[in-house]
Amino acid sequence: MGHDIALLKPGSQKQLYGNLSDFELTAIEPPLWAALLAAYLRQKGFSVALLDAEAEGWTREQAAAALAEAAPRLAVLVASGTNPSASTMNMLGAGELMARVKELAPGTATMLLGLHPSALPERTLLEEKTDFVCQGEGFHTLPALLAALAAGGEIPEIPGLWRLGADGRPLAGPRPPVFADLGALPRPAWDLLPMGRYRAHNWHCFDDIARRQPYAVIYTSLGCPFRCSFCCISALFGRPGIRYRPIADVVAEIDWLVANHGVRNIKILDEMFALDEQRVVALCRAIAERGHDLNIWAYARVNTVTWPMLEAMKRAGVNWLAYGFETASRRVLAANAKGYDLGQVDAVVAMTRQAGIHICANFIFGLPEDDYDSLQETLARMQDINAEWANIYSVMAYPGSRLHATAVERGWPLPETWDGYSQYSPRCRPLPTDSLTGGQVLAFRDYAFEAYYRNPRYLDMIRRTFGLPTVRHIQRMAEKPLARLHAEPYAGCAGPQGPTP
Template sequence: MKTVVISPEIATYGAMLIGGVVRDAGHEVRLSTALAAGDAGAVLLSLYSTQHLMDPAVKAFVASVREEGKRCYVGGPVSAYPEYVLGELAPDAVVVGEGEETVTRLLEDGVSPDLPGIAYLDAGGRTVLTPPAPPAPVRHRSMPLIPPTIGQQSVRGANVYIETHRGCTGACTFCQVPRFFGREIRSRDLDEVRAEARAFKEMGVSRVSVSGGTGSLYGYDGTTINNDAVIALLEVLAEEFGPKNVSAPDIRVDALTDEVLEAIKKYTIGWLFFGFESGSDSVLRQMGKGVTVEQMHEAVAWSRQHGLKVAGCFIVGYPTETPEDYEATKAFVEEEMLDDVFISVAEPIPKTPLADLVLRTPHEENPVYVPHAGEYHSLHLTEAEARWFDLSMHADMYKPLLHVVTDEVFNVYLTEARKQGEDVRRVTGLIEKYDGA
């Protein structure tokens, strides 16, 4: 049976990996970023955002596939909440969790209560969730199915994020990674990473980024950072693409060593991307970050001692974030003069502790709903949206290079603030619909 793996708009690594698994099982398969089944008899829809579940185009596509008598299975990060997927999209089944061990059997044998790792609706419309499939093998596995257009793709500046390991030792309340892949670090074989990097290069990839959560946890054995493994990984990628075309984002402030920092300087673009999230110790504790503001300051200083540029990711509008907490975040940004800043309104990914907190927080106390009454009141923003907007302009003022907030920049920030607020409210409504009783 002809099969198409669809990852809307972006060819994600996960979709490419599943495509490779299906190909190696002997099936005719192609990868697409467009919502079109073509002549395929089965569709594997890989969804990486909760927003996809509320997208009218995605809903209409799934309905059309099933009306044509074709099979439609949904997987990807959204499979962590299968009842949402079944309720919103009504596919034939959801591949729950890591799909490598499940998807080929699903294609060959169809939906069955004996198949681990799936969810589906029975004849009575009740959700059936089979026992979980065993964790997928990570060290040795199929080569991804790489589309010929991969070199034209840009995700935060990289053509592709190469998965080097799975799992995360953290327990951040807003993050799905340790709940999806577990907290044990499962690292890939370095020779296979090298072979995969070469395959991507042959298909036109020129710039890559390390994926898999905290980059410096590659080779982690549960006790200490494996400097030799991390250095070897970055060296391999630099050999294939050149150090100016490799990035190692998303480093925890408590997962650094001098050796790793030197390797990042030598073998990558020379940037560190920290998930600071907040400048308030109180909010950091509520987020389950496991670090302090003092550690964050130390990580910035340490990184700059090695000649690295530092970018920070921040979350505003956390349900318990007070005006004082937000001001502490502004103060941190001001003091450290970060080279770049990425900001998000706190989005409650379903089935995370943050989602549970949002359910317990009345709308009149949740910053994403509370109207902003401060200096931006004429813009009709919520408190969370106003903080996103304000912090974006504030960060520009304190970047080492001059960033002027022109009318065009002002309007871009305003549009994005409103969009993020609306997206979070949509997700909140979805959570309330399924888990709010």
């Protein structure tokens, strides 16, 4: 036996991002959750291997061989990305990968862990080629399972552990509590990963588009207290809520990343970073005092960001904030529990720009109440804001979200394969709305993307802000067509059609 446990992040860039992966637009992000678990288990005395198939560019065959070579007692595939949308689509090929591991190392126990397995633990156990499924974070489940495997014999009931009984029926341990004291967690095991292979999002480095590496991610909190209908993040934690990491630990990790890997580009992974003004200001002042040359981006919320936050963030090196504007329709916004007033948007946009921080604007087309008029309203608002970057999404009912539960209850069509949950995959299949098909929503989303990134007003702003090399980069990006199997050219609104395929 080589290691007690090997944790692997799968990767399917080409299938998930289509032609965009050829242009290297997408980020390759270090796997926080796998690195956190690896560090925690290592601290407890277990022998740990940590592998990243995406960063290494491995095929499934190569990934399975690497897991087998690690010779672990337990091989864990961690299907969690660094945002809520990244887990389900990373289930692509999980069964085939696990099956191949079983062929290469038949004595190795296997597990699937992550946000998607936590949202659909029973289905994951029954459909995928795995011995175990972990529901929840894993901090309570993995040490207990490793101890049981080492002891041999019958596996006892373990919090968060799903497995098949002798009769072939699923057996589930009770839902474990979240790990309350983040200060007791060690620094993620970045030392076990190929840190030189990670790269930032293209827009994160618009000021120097050729300088996307080195790149790192950090967390300062876990969880989110809000209940947006389309978000699935709470499936991993069991319920909405937020826990904070000690400020000293965050600063020490940044120091380590800078000293050991020359990191400048950093993403703060927190689902809601700009929430508590006192904490944000204190943390950012502590980072600024270190004097590092950093280029950071983080998530913010229209109704929680303040001027003292923005001033402190800019001094710390936060050059980008991602806002979830989502829609320009008051009716659609209210129905999806975003909890802010559209009237706040202009003031927040102006305040952010006054602080010298660029905006990544997130918009979603195809929420259940959307119709053609509200889609057009959102596109017009998006162009009016004219953010330096816009993430333009179509609505996906990610497992673990209230929207997914509603879709299942009402029989709305969902993607037939897990890669269909990827925004850029050929199999992408958004939900229908009350008056539009999913294919019409997808076609409008792609139209909006082209309209935004080819807009002369936008390109002129980019030229003035970042220079001509960045303009040319965006123009090359906009020339990349996306293959779509489910897009339907929109021929006008013919009235309510219901949730048809």
